[in-house]
Structure formats: C-alpha cells, structure tokens
Amino acid sequence: MFAGSLLLACAVVAVPALAGTLPDHEEFDAALQVPFRSTGVRPVTMHFSYPGATPGTPVAWEVTLLGHDGSALRTWQGHSTIGTGSTQAQVLWDGLDRNSKAVSAGYVTIRLRAIALDSATAARIGTGQPDQALTLAQQQAPELIEEQRYDVQVGNVAAPVMPHFQALHQHTSTSTSTSTLSPMSAVSAGSLPYTIYFGNLHSQTNHSDGGGVLSTCTGAQNPQSAPYGPADAYQYASNEGLDILMTSEHNHMYDGSTGTNTSASPTTAHNLYQSGLQAASTFNAAHTNFLAIYGMEWGVISNGGHLNIFNSPSLLEWEYNSSNQLIGDVFTAKSDYGSLYTLMKTNGWVGQFNHPASSGQFNAGGADLGYTADGDTVMALAEVLNSSAFSTNTTETETSRSSYEPAFNILLERGYHVAPSSDQDNHCANWGASYTNRTGVLIPNGTALSLSAFLDAVRARRVFATEDKTGQIVLTANSHVMGERFSNSGPLTLTVNYASSAGHTVQRVQVFEGVPGSNGTIATTSSTATTTITPANGDHFYYAKITQEDGKQLWSAPVWVTQGAGGGDTTPPTVSASESGSSGTITLSASASDNVGVTKVEFYVDNVLKATSTSSPYQASIDSTTLSNATHSLVAKAYDAAGNVGTSSAVSFSVSNSTGGDTTPPTVSATESGSSGTITLSASASDNVGVTKVEFYVDSALKATSTASPYQATLNSTTLSNGTHSLVAKAYDAAGNVGTSSTVSFSISNSGGTATELVKNNGFESGTTPWTQTSGVINNTSSEAAHTGSYKAWLDGYGSAHTDYVRQSITIPATATKATLDFFMHIDTAETTTSTAYDTLSVQVITSAGKYVTLATWSNLNAASGYVEHTVDLSAYIGQTIQINFYGVEDSSSQTSFVIDDVSVKSQ
Template identity: 75%
Template sequence: MLAGAVFCTPALATMPLPDHQEFGVALQVPFTASATRPITLHFEYPGAAPGTPIAWEVDVLDASGQVRRHWQGSTTLARARDSLVRMNWDGRDAQHAALAPGYYTVRLRALAMDDTVVARIGSGLVSQALDLARARAPELIEQQRYDVMVGSVAKPAMPAFHALPMHRTATQASTTQAATMQSVSTTGGLPYTIYYGNLHSQTNHSDGGGVVSTCKDAQPPQSAPYGPADAYQYAMNEGLDFLMTSEHNHMYDGSTGTNSSANPTTAHNLFQSGLQAASTFNAAHANFLAIYGLEWGVISNGGHMNIFNTPSLLEWEYNSSNQLIGDIYTAKSDYASLYTLMHTNGWIGQFNHPASSGQFVVNGTNFGYTADGDAVMVLAEVLNSSAFSNNTTETETSRTSYETAFNTILERGYHVAPSSDQDNHCANWGASFTNRTGVLLPNGTALNLPDFLDALRARRVFATEDKTAQIVLTANGHVMGERFNNSGPLTLTVNYASSTGHTAQRVQVFEGVPGSNGTVSTLSQTATTTTTPSTGDHFYYAKITQDDGLRLWSAPVWVTEGSGGDTTPPTVSASESGSSGTVTLSASASDNVGVTRVEFYVDGALKATDTSSPYSTSLDSTTLADGSHSLVAKAYDAAGNVGTSSTVSFSVSNGSSGGDTTPPTVSAAESGSSGTVTLSASASDNVGVTRVEFYVDGTLKATDTSAPYSASLDSTTLANGSHSLVAKAYDAAGNVGSSSTVSFSVSNSTGGGSTELIGNGDFESGATVWTQTSGVITSSSNEAAHSGSWKAWLDGYGSSHTDYVRQSVTIPSGVSSATLSFYLHIDTAESGSTAYDTLKVQVITASGSYVTLATYSNANAASGYALHTISLAAYKGQTIQVNFYGVEDGSLQTSFVIDDVSVKTQ
C-alpha cells in the first residue's frame, strides 16, 4: 500500500458509538533483547467497517525525549475489525549507529481514519493524517508507550525488606506457593497481608460471560451463558483472592441502547440477584471475596467508572411508560452529580481504562476535580489486559497502559491509587494474564467487604503485571496511600519482593503537585531517595520494572511540606442559618500564615469546600432529614495544619416546602407454617405507594407493586423454627415506611419422623433456593424430568463447559442420621469406559473446602433415572452446601440430569 494513498472510508455514524465499539491500540515490545527486537502493534475497532485505514507511527525516544528512530506506515482493518503490524528493530538509531546502553521509550501513535476523523482533520491522505490531527484535533490520536532496556544496565541497590505475606485460597495454592508464603518472616515488617485480584469484569448480567472458545468481543447484553456465581467460582479456582463483577449500569434493560419495553422490576431484580450471588458465595467461601457492583457510564463522551458498593441500580434510561429502568436516576455523563450522590451514600469508585483526554469531564475539564469526587474515587486503572481476550493461560500479549491518564488524574488533585485489571468479557475471569491489583489488609483482618473497602479508602493498593511480586512505598515511616504533614527531609523507600525469584531491574520515583494541573516528573531512579520538598502539597509514587520486563506501580504518598516548620493550625468557627429550603453554612477562619480552604461537615459528612473568604456554602434542606443536625468546619493552611470548629447544632423542618417527606405506613402479616407460606401487607401513603418489599430474616424475598400486596413463599426454603417478617413500603419521593416485625414459625417435618432439609428438591419452583450456573434448572422438553416438568440439566454442550447447582443446608447436631438422595440420568455421545466428562457430588464446608462424595461420568450413562443415596452423617452440626459439579471436555456431549434431590434427617 502506498504511504500517500487516499482512502474512501466506510461511512460511520457521527454520533458516539456504543460501548466497546471505539478504536483501541496496544503496543508489545520485549523489555530486553540480545539482537533484533520485535515490535507488535495491535489495532482494534469493532465499530468500524472492514477496510477502515489506520495511520500509525512508532518512535524510539531517549531519556531526554529526543527521537532516535522513527517508523511510519498504515494498515487497514481486517474483516474482524482488527489488525496486527509487526516490525523489527535492530537497536540502532536513524543513522544505524548502535544506541548506548540505557533505558529508552518506544512510543506508538495511531489514528483510525473513519469519516468522523476525516471530517475533523480535513483530509483522507494517510501519509498526512497524524500531522493534521496533531494540529487540528490532537485528542483523536491514540498513544501507547513502553520502556525498554538496550544493552546491559546495572541493577539498582534494593533495601532490605521483610516481604509481606500473600494470601491465597487454601484449596488453590500450590505446595510450592504455600511453602514460600509460610517461609516469609514478618518480624520487623509492615503489619499487612497482600490480597491479589481483579476489580473489573463482566458476566451475563451485562455484556460478559461469553464462551471462551468463541468469545472475541463484548456479548449482546444478557445473552451469554455465564453469570456472577460462575465468575466467582472460576476466579477462585484461578487462584485469585477477590473478583469484582462490574456490570454496565445501562444494560440491565437487556440492550446496548434503550429498550423502551423494559420492565423496571425485572432490571431491579436482576441487580439484586447479583448482590445476592456475591453474598451467597462469600457465605460459603471464607477465603475469597466476591464483589458485585456497577460499571457506570459510557466510554464515548463519558468514561467508565466502577462503583464498588452501591445497593441500588443507577440509571438514566426510561421505558415507553416513562418509568426509570433502575432504582435511582443519575444523569448520563454528569460526573459531578454522581460524585456527590456517591459521597452522600458512602460509595466509592475506580476510574476504568481512562483515556488521556475527553473523559470524566466536569466544568469542561477532563478529570475535572470536585471535592466529592476526590472523596469517593479511590483507584484508577494504570493497565489492563485486553477486554476481549479469550486467553486462559495468563499469556495475553495485548495489554494497554493508562499511565498518562493516571498522572493527569493525580495532577488534577485526585487521591487515587493504581490498579491493574482484566476487564474480562469472556468467561476467563482473571486468567488472561498475570496482572493483578494488590490490596493490603491489616494482619488478622477477615476477608470481608467492609474491611476490604476500608483498605481501598486508605489507598493501600498497588498495581502489578506479576501476581507473585509486591511493591510497597514508604516515606518517613508512612505507608503508601497515606496523607501527612512533613517538615524537613523526606526519605522515600521503594520496597520490592518476588516469590518466584525475579529481581528489580529498574526503579523510578515520580513526583507531582496535586491540583497544579502540571506534569509528573521523575525524581530519582534509586530505591532510597532523600529529598526536602518545597513548601506545599506533593505526591510521590514508585514504579519497578522487573528483570523480565513486567512492571509494578505503588500507590502514592501525599505530603504537605511545612514552611519554616509551621505547626500552628488555623482557628475557625462555624454558623448556620435557615431550617428549610436553602440552608446557609458559614465559617470564619484565620491563620498565622494563611488559610487555604475550609471544609463544611454535616453529621460528619463532607458537604462542601470553599477556598476563599468569606467562607460559606448553600445546602438544599431536603437533602437532610427533618430534625436536629450538627455542623463542623475544618480550616487548612499551606503546611497541612488543620483547625476544627466547635460543633454547631441546627434543625431542619422541610414541611410542605421540601416536597413529600411523609413515609408510607405499612403493616405485615403471615399465614401458613408448611407448604406455601403467604406474606401480605397493608400499606397507605399521603400520595401513593409505589411498591412493597417483603423481608424474611432481613433478606428480601419478594416485591409487589400493586395492592393487595402479597407474596407466596415455599416453606422448604426456610429452616424449621422461628422467623421474622418485615414489610417496607415506598412512595414516589423515595420515602420508606417499615412495618413492625412479625414472628412466625415454619415446620417442614414429613411423616415417619424424618425432616426434609432441601428446599425445592424437585425444582418445580425453578431456581428458588438453588444457586446455579445459568440455565441449569430448566423445564426443557429435550431432557425428561424424573417427576414433574423441571430438573437440573448440567453440561450437554459438546464443548468445554462447567456447570453446577448447589444449595446450603444446616444439619442439626442431635440427629441420628442424615441422608442425601437424588435421581440421576446420564446420556452421552462419548463411547468406551474412559471418563471424559464427569459429575462430582460434593460437600462445600463452611471453611470453603470441597469434599467429593461421589463421581459419575459418561461411562455410567444409561437409559432412565437411577436413585443414589449418600450419608451426610459426618456433617452433623455443620452448615454445608450440597454441590453437583459437572465438567465437560472439548468434544462429544454428556448430559447429567438431576431431579428430586433430598436431604433427610432422623
């Protein structure tokens, strides 16, 4: 193809493309090379038409930024909307002279020449495209950078470091890993344990969960076979300590656009089922943390961000009946308002695969700073492996860096730590590469969501491409993630360890000034650096490149350097006026040097910040409940000293001027103790009741949106004994009324003195009580049930596949016997006596251990059902899960069909 060729590009819509249809690039270069070094350019543009041209250039830069070698060319997208360009570099400059030993940067710049781009830059001439874009629309150019080592460079001296222990799920850690971890001494070390995982992935609740053998892109929403429970199981088996399934908030209507016929209740229930899947998995696996949350926003003219702990579905789309397809309205691309909502509710988030420009815009500025945003955004991805990788051997070569954006976010004033995730859309959660996000939890802390979120809030996080390595930055005794005042010299120490024998080849320490909107610069390339910062605010973080080229990034430390040892805090007093409508918060503050800002806290929550006198802010009274509240003002000076006012009490009375603030009244009732239990409620409101929720023992069991409010419950889904019922009624203004607690009893005893512990054992109530991989419990006529119409059908795909169905039971300690029974039918296309496909009947203990009680395979295939019984007497006094686990190989189907499951005690 001629470098100066003119292309007539396929027409593309000028409106923003759907998520994951945008142009993406990745750069692959070996860190070291003895002679010729291959360079691979990855281009991917799912939203473009085949034949769309790509203009690209590659430069080799020295430490001063001077270009030492340059290549330029073009390619076109293949039918699969991707392209690879391979080239070789001999380690020489443009004059063919060998470069001196040292570190150099390989930089890729690329431009996809669709009609929109051509219209912006004014030409379709590929040879001129990048120069025109630099002059007219530089934000259109995608860029990737990777540092390489030329020749031999001495390794840095590293400080002695007591490596932090690394947590691993006991059933997945290899003997070698376990021995390595147990040999690590923590005497004299930092009091933390490292947990490695992936905080960015999708399942079939949005556009993920695709079958690995065929998955090459995002899936149509809610179409793939694998859901959150599958993801958690897969990630745990892969050796991860935690996985977040982050579902796209606008896909709960089953569409990448807006589904005008979507049912809000269906969307709400799907989101709640994800939260329940995580909760159920965590209850059964103490050594793994399942997290279910949202990936909010769109990439084009927006930016994706994860929200880790929202209990509600946040949405901007409405159906044709003008019903919000979610729980809480959040305006598309309005990041400032979203940050405020998150701060009000205590939710925290992560910037996902941030572009270097054009995303997370506030007041016209990308990554625009707000105090609320700074409070809630705790992480920013610095690297991802390919979102559409179907690699399952941790060898994915397409990886994208976001270091430029990470630095911009820090310079804007955000306090974020780096993360490294996989954004899995295929069913290979955590398996595409060895990159992980490392989180430090205090030693002895349980792996649970509250403590994990506290570690994220503390920014005790690092990003790594090597799951067996760790980096911890300390500064004058402070650990990465901390913010502190300093006076005089500051010693930064970059600590590193590898449990697989790797060493640090390069250390870089970076510094910048938060809020300066400047540039991040290199402070040093030594593991121990002593500096005396100038007066004011600074941040520092470290980066290590291992001998194999894999990289690690530490969380920053944020340091406020005093002026002449200023340790005098400002004095500040607070006042409030107004009780409804607009409430005015005011403060008077002074300092021996100068006040830099005043923060206003209501009931302990930061509401506003003012940086200039007179210090005041306005607050909508309807954001506060009627009654008494407290106001505290905090004043800061340039040295980081903080003065706090006395607490000022004030009252809010919204009345009619604040809109509807009257909650519904509601009472609850229950009837029945076995079989079908009926839950009912009577609810009324001064405006109108929108829905009633029924909670049994604190767990949401059903929702009814129209009177008379009632729900039916299978009594076998509850243990025998006493239970509690609470009904909650909601109105259109979001007010909530709760009923008094109603106590009731369940007695599921059967004849003959035996008690049935399994609920919905015949599956006739669908997936009620059971946890399953998607579609296992079915009424399909292709496999007959033993009785009724429903059964659990595992595998049968004729390709590599894993299914399970499980239920938790508690076996009383005083029973004389406990027996599991079930009917099993196996049919297969396999032949012979070799076990290619297997079904394991297992018990999952409360500690997360899997105990296999029986194994069946294709070799046991026979017509009709066979009854199987297994004693569970060994588990008296324990809460366990009965787990049916089917694994199918890559060819020839085997179907394992289970029905009429029972666990009876006497």
C-alpha cells in the first residue's frame, strides 16, 4: 500500500456467495466524498453500498490522485468488507505526491475505482483476492468496476470574473403567489423571461419499493409494504419547499414482488397505477403552486438500466401471470430500449435516463447507451448526480452522493439531446430532504405550473442540475438560451450566467465542447465565464459547469450549434451501400465521397441504426443471428463536417442462419366477429415446434397480444370509426420466426343519435378565440392556402429547431355514445429523405389531469399536395373535459409545414 493513512481496511478470508439474482437497487454502488478546499490533511471518504451482498463480501478499491494533465500523482489501494449492506473506507491526503513533493496550486482530480468480490465476480475474473481484483477486472470485465471522480482545489486559485446576471424569478411551492420573487434579486425588464421551478424527478413510494419509515428504512422496501404513498410524498415535498416531485414507481413491481408474482391480478395492477395518477391529479387541484407527477421507472438495473417516463397514462409491463395475462396495460419487452423509445415517441411520452452507467446499460442497436432517432426525440434528461437512494437524512446534509457525469457526456457524444438533472431517488420517507440538490426547470413567466408546462420546458431542454437549491446557472450563446438548437455563422459568444440567493460565489467555470454523433470525447473549451470562439463548420454542443466556493456544483443544459459560414459547404456526400454474407458474421459496406470530406457513415438495417464507421473503408460487421431469417433492408447515411447528409438507395439482403435449429415460421389465419359493442379478434396458429404468442393488428396498429390457445382478444368497437377496417394476425415461435396472416376486412357500425359539434371557430375565421396557440400559428398569410375561407393553423415551416401547437378545450357529453375528431391537413416539406421522420405533427389529447396522450402522428414522410382529411376516434374521452392539441416539432434544418383547417369534433 502506498503512503497515506488508511482508516478502514479489513482482511478477507473467503468470497461469500450471492443468493440468486438480485432485485433492483440491491446492486453494488460506490460514492466519493472529498472536501473541495482544505488547508491541512484532506480526508477522502469512500461510501460502498451493496444491500444484496452476503455479509463479509470484500470490496477492493483504489484511490488515485490525477494531476492537471491527467497523470497519476499518487495512489492508495486497499479493501473493505460489506457488513449489513454497506461500509466505508477513508484515506488521508496530506497534499503531497508520491515523491513527497507538494502538489502545485490548481485543480486536481480524486478518482475512486472499486469492485465487489461476490462469487459471480470472482468466477468472472478468476480470483477472489482483493489485491489482484481491480487489475484483472480492468482486463476482463471493466464494466464491473464502479468509478467516481471529484475535482478539488489545491492552494490559492483566482476565481473567474462573472458577468452581470439578473437572477431569474425563483418559484417556491410554499409561496402564496407565483409572482413572489426570490431573495436573489428583483426581475428587471432585461432579464430572461423564465421562472425557475426546483424539483426532485426521481423517487418511490409504497406503490413500488419506497415509502419506508425513516427510523427503520435501510434499503428498498418490499413492494406495497411500506405505509406511505404518493399523496404523502407530495405533501412532504411541498412542505420541504420543493416545487415539483415525481414519484417514479418501478413498472415491474405492480404485481407486489421484485420478481414475477404468477398469482398477480392485472386488474389490481392497473387500478394501483391509475390510483397514483388520480392522487397526483387530486393533489394538484388542491395545491396550484406545486406540481405532483406520477409515472414509472421502467427497466431493471441489472438487465439494461432504469429510465423514467413522466407522462404515460398506462402501465407498461413484460411479466405475465400463470393465466398468461399481462400484469399491466401495455406489453413492452424487457430490456428492449429501441422498441420502447419508438413506443414513447408514438405516444408523445417524455423520459429521463436514471443513474446511467458508462457501460452495460441502455443498449440499442448493439451499443451501450446506443443512439436511436426515436430515443433522441423522447429522452430529454439524464441524471448527472444523485444523493443516496436509501438516505434517511432529513437535514439536507447527506454525504453519500454518486456522479453520472461520464455517462451524460457519452450520451451527448452519441448524439442524444439531453439536459442534466440531479435527483434523490428517495426510497425512504424523506422526499427531497436528504440533500440540497435539485433539478431546475425554466418555465416562461406568467405560465401556470402544470404538467403540460413542465413537459414543454423539458422537451425544450430548458433544465439545469444543481447541488445547491439556492443557485442557478443559465448558459446563453449569442441570443440563444440553453436547450436550443440553432444554426450559426461567424463568432459564437458563450456566456455562463450564475446567481445565488445565499451569497455563494463561483470558484471555477468549465465550458465543455463536443460533436454530437461523433462517439468521441468532450473537451474543455474554456475556463472563463464569457468566451467568444468561431467553431469549425459542422455540429457542436456546449455546456457549462460551475463549482461554487463551497465545492457544490451546477450543470447547465447544452446548446447545440450547427456552424456554417455564409456560402459554405451545402453539398451532401454521395453514398452507396452493399452487404455480404447471409449467416455468421455479415459485413455492411459503403462507398462514400464528398466535395470536402466524409466525417462518418451510419448503417441502418430495417431503419434501425446498427453501426457507425468514421474512416474509409466504411465497413461494419454484425452477427447475423441478431436478425431474423428473412429479407432485410440496408441503408447507409454519409455525413460531412458541415452537417450535410447523403442517403444511399436501399439494398435488400437475406439472412439464413442454418444452425440446425428451427427456421420454419408458424402458419396463422385471422377472423373477426361483431360490428358493434365488444368485438372479438381470433386467430388459428400452428408451428412445427410451438407458437409463443399471437399479435393482432387492426389497420396496421397493434391492438392486443395472446400467448395461449385459443388465440383471442376482445376490443371495444367504439375505439374504431364506423366503416371498413383490416385485421392481420402475426404468430411467433421460440426461435423468433414470424408468420403473418392474410388481411381480413371487417366492418364497424356503431349506432348513434344526432351529431353535435363541440369545436368553436373550427375554421379559424374568427381569429384565435377560443384557441390557444404558439405565436403566429393562426394566420391568413398567402404562402399556405386555407382549406376553406382565409384562415388556417400553420405549424412549423421554419427550417430550424422549432415547436408549435394549437389547442382548444372541449367537453364531450357523458350521454354521448361516440365522439370523432375530423380535420383537414396539408403537409409540405423540404426534407429529401424517404425513410426518416425528422419533423412530426401529433394529434394529442390533454386530459384534465394534464396528461398528454398522442392519438396519431404524421411527419415529413407524409407530405403531399393538397389537403387530406383525417379522422380520430375520441370515444374513450366521453364524459371528460379535454384539450385537443395539434403539436408540431421541427428539427434544425429543412422545413416541414403542417397546415390544419376545418377542425371538427362531433358527438352523437
């Protein structure tokens, strides 16, 4: 062991075993606590948590002092033993390097690496001896190593000069009016037009494994066993001074277990989730200055990672009971993040990556933290720091905190547009009270706090993370605010703005720069609060990090900049694709050229990103067994530094894995009975080995899944419009072969009385009343013609990152038997792709509880001349007051215009 004072290290005689697969939050975790400043010996405290470990499990650890250039100046090594779920270790640093010389003034990094030597880990790396464990794990299983870093100040370092910043209005849930100002400053006419709302967007109650009594809470609770539920959590957080609390319940625990309860009732699970939504709605109605959010934490840490979904009205599940009933509302395959992202995009759901690891999690397209276009649309936040999930601290002084900043950086480099968040993951009944960290959300001044306003801000990435609830950080770039995506030419001025209501000051500023989609590394581009640079042509992101004089940190959301000099490169690369092989390892190849230079080539198989190549020859290899035995489509996309994209023609290829296994797809036929009320969908399916499930698709939309013969499902006919529909059944076997039935046509005829129009000013000819819109949507400009009359609603069409909406509140009578939305829409676009939905228009319902439900989505791929009539069934909302919301989202280039007219909702 190197020189230093080791306060806790225990010898290990044997390697204890683990008892089966561990439930969520019983895995190994490490945290690091170091004073940012010190005039004497500095303690370095390591917190190790492993609730699922057998007592006596050893932990091997290494603390390294890294210099200004990243070189190792000094190292301490040791090992500790897990007692009842956790332990600590500590070394004392006297300010000297390994040669007993004083480390020069500046900022240095303390790095902790640790591994828990349970039986599975020992078997994986070949030893249970702590003195060899980290070296062997680094070679054979680096994903098993927990790493934490923290920068500290050595000696006297001049603080940066900060620009004058008029502090933003800071809301507080305990105030009697949303106009109450924070003590930081009065808001002047020149300040940014936003109010900051501080929240904790990650916590649990007794709807899953949280809500534990503080005096006895030492870890995750047995699902539904603790005394405190969502309403208790919202009241506690409000009393604590938070503005927002999300109770994010584990989606797979609604069966009352951490595994699979084969006796569970789907109705019980459904009702529990709905009761949580109602608890949030009821609390919000009685507390207009506080936002209660109820949602789910989807996934399993050891099988891919956790993410939050903020606004799903339904419970997503993958577990079935012994009667082959899904213990939830919507089936989602466990650990299939790519499909989940697509489902979320289809429904307008918004998500957050929870405590992301740098490897081994969120695999999509064969890559950890893998990028998908759908994932980029829906995953808006990623945690950079949490306080301990099992803290019982109620004085905001918790010392065990974990950083996820490395994973945040990887997500940005993958191409995700995520803003940072900082939460508490409370499992005990101290929601928001364990530490001073918060997630800050910027909502426009004058906008009431609501779920829709929160989601709008999150979708815009106007969010920052802070360890200090009295501080605020806002990054601006020229005239743009953090979270924005914009094009720029010439100089770019980045300004890091800071304010504190508690009198804290800034000791350190760091501005980081990276290239989205490069899969590279970020670099520090500045250590000053105001920086003017001229970026190289192409795409960039920038975000800021502040360290206060007390060591607490704040992270801004990034800005995403497409830099291009006037008259610069506008020529996209040319690219062609090819594929070789039909089994084993197959090779994807591309030939690409550009007038300046190709920066990368992406390979898409069946519209899913599979690989990226950054140098010629552009090639990638994939395992054919990850694809089904069938014909597939390959498309290559080539990028240049200016952000131009060339897309190849689609190339068809076949996969035929002949390993002696099952390659025969099931045979399946479909039938339907009934034309009103409850209709029945049926299928007859057989296979040479066995059918595992049958899916029923109505008008190409998945409506139901059956896992046992007779393969049947029932459907409420009022969810379909009167007229002719198509039914297709798909049968699956255990080998992944899929058989598809012929299309069956059937008719729906739901009787109803006289139709009543519920939409006012449905042709927009009377101006904006009673519509709510983003600026300028309702207009009579001649550039886009109305369907009838002179006025229409024109959403997007700017050719830059932009979001528009137009909404109207209606009440569907409880006496109605059917309600139908009808409207005309014209879509024109400058996008040239034939495969990627860059710009989208969603028709949504916003419920009285503030939940967004996406009913249908169109994109630039649906562009056509003239208006097209569309109908959407609203019968599910009979008896409710809802908002009809047309929601358009446009990316940073190539305009798409969505023009809406003659909107009608008729009930009968």
